[in-house]
Amino acid sequence: MTQQNTAEGTPAQNDHAQSPEEALAAAAVAEADALAALTNELAELKAKNADLADQYLRAKAEAENARRRADEEIAKTRKFAVESFAESLLPVLDSFEAGLSIQEASLAQIREGSEATLKQLQSALTRHKVIAIAPAAGEKFDPHQHQAISMVPADQEPNTVVAVLQKGYLIAERVLRPALVTVAAPK
Structure with a gap:
């Protein structure tokens, strides 16, 4: 039995004692398996890359x-x-055109037509948030809404509006045109 054990060897010894051909075949199988795994992984990554590229192009x-x-x-x-x-x-x-078409209009008719037309114009401007800037006398000068044309001596506080020479206008709370005013000079 001793000879049989040595001739055949134990199974553990048989695994380690491979012939060079068997070792080469096992290495080739392992390499083929690794190559197959890498090929599969490459195919998956290529598919994922193509999908991401398509998503990118669609988003762009x-x-x-x-x-x-x-x-x-x-x-x-x-x-x-x-x-x-x-x-x-x-x-x-x-x-305006209707008023101008009347050849023999009296002064009262012209005034009445002008007042009605002015109301229409003011109504149209108000509907579109165009609001007049007309500071009252004595109101503090606001450089954001008023433009001082001159400073005049007056019996009121300095840097207050004395008179409005031309109304200004706001559109949606933004200055479209500042009001032209005279301002009280410092005493």
């Missing part, structure tokens, strides 16, 4: 389309921004 196209639509909307808004304002001024124009 969507962003470009959104930018283009926004640009078109801004262009339309700019083009037609005054449409509503112009529509509200048309009745004022009609009133």
